[in-house]
Amino acid sequence: MTTTLPPAPARENDDGTAAPPALALRGVTRVFGAHTALDTVDLEIAAGEVHCVLGENGAGKSTLCNIVFGSLPPTTGEVLLDGERFAPSSPADALARGVAMVHQHFSLVPTLTVQENLLLGRGVRRLRPDRAGLAARLAAIAETLGLQVELDARAGDLSVGARQRVEIVKALLDDPAILLLDEPTAVLGPDEVDSLLATVRRVAAAGTAVVLVTHKLGEVMRVGDRATVLRGGRVAGSGPLAREGGAGTPGAPALTAADLVGLMVGREASSLDPVLAASVGVVPTAGPSHDGGPEAPARSGTPVPAQGPAQVPAPATGDPVLTVRGLTVDDADGARRVDAVDLEIRPGQIVGIAGVEGNGQSELVAALSGALPASAGTVLLDGVDVTHAGPRRRTALGLGVVPEDRHHEAVVTGLSVTTNLLLGRLHRFRRLGLLDRRAMRAAAADLTDRFDVRTASLDAPMSSLSGGNQQKAVLARELSLDPLRCVVAAQPTRGLDLGAVDDVVAHLRTAAARGVGVLVVSSELSELLVLCDRVHVAYRGALRGPVPTDAPDARDRVAHLMTGAPA
Amino acid sequence: MTAPTSTTTAVVPTPGDDDGPAAPAPAAPAGPAWRDRLLDARPVLVPLAAVLGALAVSTGLAALAGATPAEAATALWEGMVGTPYAIGSSLNVAAVLLLVATGFLVAHRAGLVNVGGEGQIAVGAVAATAVGTSLPSTVAAAVALPLLLLAAAAGGAAWASIAAWLAVRRGVSEVITTLLLNFVGVAVLVLSIHEEALLRQPVTSSETLPQSSPLVDAAHLPLLGLPDSPATAAVVLALVGAVVGSVVLRRTATGVRLEAVGRSQPAARRLGVPVDRLRFSALTTAGATSGVAGGVLVASVPYVLDEGLASGYGFSGLVVGLLARGSFTAAVGIAAALGFLVSGGINLQLAAGVPASITQIAESLIILGVAGTAIWTVRRTTRTRRPWWRSRTTGRTAARPAPEVAP
Structure with a gap:
């Protein structure tokens, strides 16, 4: 499969052998109460490849990451690391086994310097932080990957892109076998996305298996070797990605951007609204891409x-x-x-x-x-x-406002859907000084109906709704x-x-x-x-x-x- | 090239594709149903275990103090429910605790923790005494009692409003301020019963106790009229307060708004809820009910304000509120239980010679037990946890093919 890839010289070595994949999931299922987040998912990721995991929100991408990174145990099924059974009991455990993750939300301490952030959690059994060891490792990373960080800058003063670079360096410090990137481009500008994707390629070229979790097709087509599409917790399809000038692996049809869109949403890409197409990145978000550009349908x-x-x-x-x-x-x-x-x-x-x-x-x-x-x-x-x-x-x-941070400002996640919809206008539901719950429920039912908010019950807590439905609830409230x-x-x-x-x-x-x-x-x-x-x-x-x-x-x-x- | 065999799976959807022998999961935490039920019952079982543990330790302490467990248990039981008198005084204690707990629950709904019951009781009692001793003796009870209780509520509320103002305006943690104001509040009480210019009874000899003059008769809380029982109207007052609190929190717009504030101030503010005003009033309400508790204490036998008046009630009321976890029904039950425990302890001292403070030890142990084990009552995913000293012993570097090794 390596022949289909753009420059990745360091990856010629793992061919010819039946080496076990760096990471394999076999029949992994994760059940939350009545909800099956992951349903018998099989996945194999080879060392040195960029494997993109795509899917809409709620498709199970995060659950998958959490299982691999040790935050959640699978309900059934198993995870194999280099062919060995891998059941991390915690993220620290996963790290020790060579699985590193860069989270969607940054986890740097803003008041500490970059160096202090990188030293955090390392050498906890030593008396003094291992600055020399860190410097050596950083030099190695800078040399092989071209990743530089400003050690003395305060993390909080860095730009978003620079902060993410620190996160990635932090994840790479232990020379992980697997690097999980959860929606890494969500907060980046076009230039920063470019440089991130270049970094991802270099990390993979150095022999690390990279799992890129995203919902943006444009990025997938630019850096991915293979892709697995999740839909509703199941693998909707997977395979090598089509690239310009190279056929897919013989015997397996290569996936095009259009295929991926179809797998993600379960309908034809050409039927998508342009806004939708834009949001999955079928129209590349950054100018012309460097490695040829995807053959995107709406492009x-x-x-x-x-x-x-x-x-x-x-x-x-x-x-x-x-x-x-x-x-x-x-x-x-x-x-x-x-x-x-x-x-x-x-x-x-x-x-x-x-x-x-x-x-x-x-x-x-x-x-x-x-x-x-x-x-x-x-x-x-x-x-x-x-x-x-x-x-x-x-x-x-x-003035209706849809706040940026949904959980922080837009909704009270612990309160019911009804309460969230009507919190700003409770005075209209007073009867004899008490709240008229029936009228509230009727009004909330009307709103959820009109705005198609899917909820198990109007009394269910807001946190039980998917992100999309929460946002629709916010819109329902603000637009009404x-x-x-x-x-x-x-x-x-x-x-x-x-x-x-x-x-x-x-x-x-x-x-x-x-x-x-x-x-x-x-x-x-x-x-x-x-x-x-x-x-x-x-x-x-x-x-x-x-x-x-x-x-x-x-x-x-x-x-x-x-x-x-x-x- | 040679891709690993199974990675060539095509674009076809593979729902439920079970990969033969690898699939059976040995680590599946599919525990039996009874275990699930047991885990679900933890919110009840854990406090129960805490109570039992505390009782066991207390029994041991009682034995150290020279009472056999049987003697101690008998004395405790007698003091709790042995006589109508014991039941009555237990109920009076419970009423005071319930008043404090009601306010605690209201403030807690808005995300505020009122640790200041002690000081608020003291200041409420001082205010109530000021009214109760200065009324003319001819005044009717229908006038005197409401006046006294209002003054008590105002005193407690004023005391809590200091912390509330600091919390709302300056962002100072109300846990700190209410706690520290306890000392000041009790000092206010002590000062006022030591100064004749304030509330001290006229000093006629060197043996005049530092306490206030007795309240006028009209300001005495009436007894409930149960035979041989000292239970006062405070019991009814506390129950009414709990019912009102429960209705306000669960059935009114104010209650919903308070909860919204308690859960997310930014979201509540965004939706036009007057966050600052609600937080301020929630904490002052807590002060008011504690103040009323102080007023009830002064307006009960022996109808004077003395130094030990507030001792412990504020904190015990806080315990009731904490243990009740937002439920007024639970608060009533827990207040009753603690009330009985307190008056049982008094009899323990009288009858079995065991210091009454042993009940305080029991109470504290219950708090520690419940607070310390709260983490177990939260349902978490069960996982096999590797001991920390073994967390880095896995040799993944050995198992991993180094990318540098060329073929």
Whole structure:
């Protein structure tokens, strides 16, 4: 199989032998209560290959990672490491056996330096941290993989990409046989994605088996050797990936991007909405890829917005529903997070804010929702000054907010679905001073019905819902405000499966068609380009642009602005 | 090239593809049903075990103090339920504990832990005494008692509001502030019964005790009127308080909002819930019920404010609240159990010569047992845990083919 691969010289060695795969899963099943997260999954990963595990959210990818990394035992089935039975009792155990994992959410201590972070948890049985050993190992990693880290920088001061590099170096310190990467590109900008993927290739070339868990096809097609697609906890299909200039392994058809999409969603790729296609990365999120680029079905030379079926020309008439003038937000340390932002959204418009994360988007949304105080500037909602108003008043004036961090701010995971849907309007369900539970349940049933929130029971805790259904519940709550003038949605499709992305996008479009102003903040540029009328770019707290999305070179212009280059 | 045989599996879906001999899983934790049931019953079994363990240790201590287990048990039992009088006084203690616990549960719903029952009782009692001793003796009980209880509630609430304000405005942990304010609160009580200008009874001789004058008759809590029983209206008051608390928390918008605040302040704030106001009022409510507990104590026999008034009730009430885990029904039961234990302990001292503090030891052991074993009551996935000293002994480097070795 190695012949089909792009440069991977170090991998010629494992052929000709019947060496056991570096990692093998045999009939692994994991049951949570009544829910089967993984159903007799078989998987084999050879040393030196990049094996992509694809699937929508809830397909069982994370469970699989957790089983391999020792956080969860399988209910039945077994995991083999180099042909030996492997039943890690804890992540520490898995690490000791040579399985390392880079988590989706970073696990560096922000107040410590990079060196201290790397030393954490190492040599716990020594009196002093092994700085010399670390330096030697880092030098080796830098030489073989070209991965450099700034040892003396504070982890919290690093950019997201640099932090992730530290995470990867940390995982590589023990020279693992298997490296698990869980959705590593979720928070990266286009350039950082490129460099990450290059790193992944080099790590694999050095003989490590890399498991890349993702739901973005573009990345898979760029770095993957083989792919396994999970759907509903089962292996929907697996095989080597098709590459330009190389046939698949003889006897096994190579998977194309279109095949993968079909396996992931269970329907033809060409039937996908452009936004959906963008969200799986069928349209590459970064410019032309270096290793030839995938043969993606929706790929075309220019961005795809014009063919979006729901692109109704926005009736951009009427007074703006949201006017932001010179909005500035300083954080507690006095650092400027949002810098003199001007923004105007008229009824029916969908305006996007793109940008690499950490450029003030979160703070801007927080300031618009009333969670952060503005240091300067004004925010007018439907002509009313709400600069200093709390969330309650903004909601009353018709501002719906879909917060970025669902678990932190959007829902109370421990409370029931009903309560979460109606928490902001409990006063409407009072009867004789008590809550009218029946009326609440009826209202919640109506909302879950209209927004297709799938839940076992309205009294089930919010945490029992899948991410997509939680997000739909949030949308149900925010879009059913009365009055509703403007919706601010931060990363509304993050972490959602395709069906849910479809629904979320449709609901936002419907709202806009009703004359609601919509502001979408997202790090998924492709999504913004197909969804929005115009896209601003957040860069170091300021907004740049806007770039109208129907301009032929919109993608390039936005990508250009994201790098900080002058417009 | 030669790919390992099974990696050439094609694109076909492979649902339930069981790979023959490798499949049977020896490590499957498919335990028998009784074991599952046992694990599910842990929230009940673990506290029960803690109680039994505490009783065993206490019996041992009683033996050290010179009482045979049989004597000690008899004395304890007599003091708990042996006579109507014993039952009545147990109920009175239980009522005080339940009042404190009710407030604790309300604050706890909003995510606040009120450790300040002791100080709030003290300040509530001081306020109640101030009212109860200054009313004219002609006043009707229907006026005097509500006034006294209101003053007690206001005193406790005011005391708790210091911690509440610090928690809401300055982000200071209420666990620390309420705990420390206990000492100050008790000091306020001690000061006020030592100063004639405050609440001390007129000093007529060197033997005048540092305590307040007795309350006017109208401010005495009425007895329930059970034969030979000292049980007072406090029992009814506490039960009503628990019912009201339960209804508010479970059936009203305020209760739902409090829970939302307790579980996620950012989400609650985002949804327009007045987070700060709710947290402030939840903690002051806890102070108010503790204050009422203080008022009840002063308005019961011997109707004076003295130094030992608050001793222990605040913390025992906290225990009731903690053990009840949010349930008012459980709080009523636990308050009753502890109430009986406390008055049983008094008889233990009188009848068997065993220091009454042994019941405090038992109580503390129960707390330690329950708190320390709380982790076991959370259902976790069972896994075989390797001892830490063996965690790095597996030789994976030996088993792994080094990539550098060229063919």
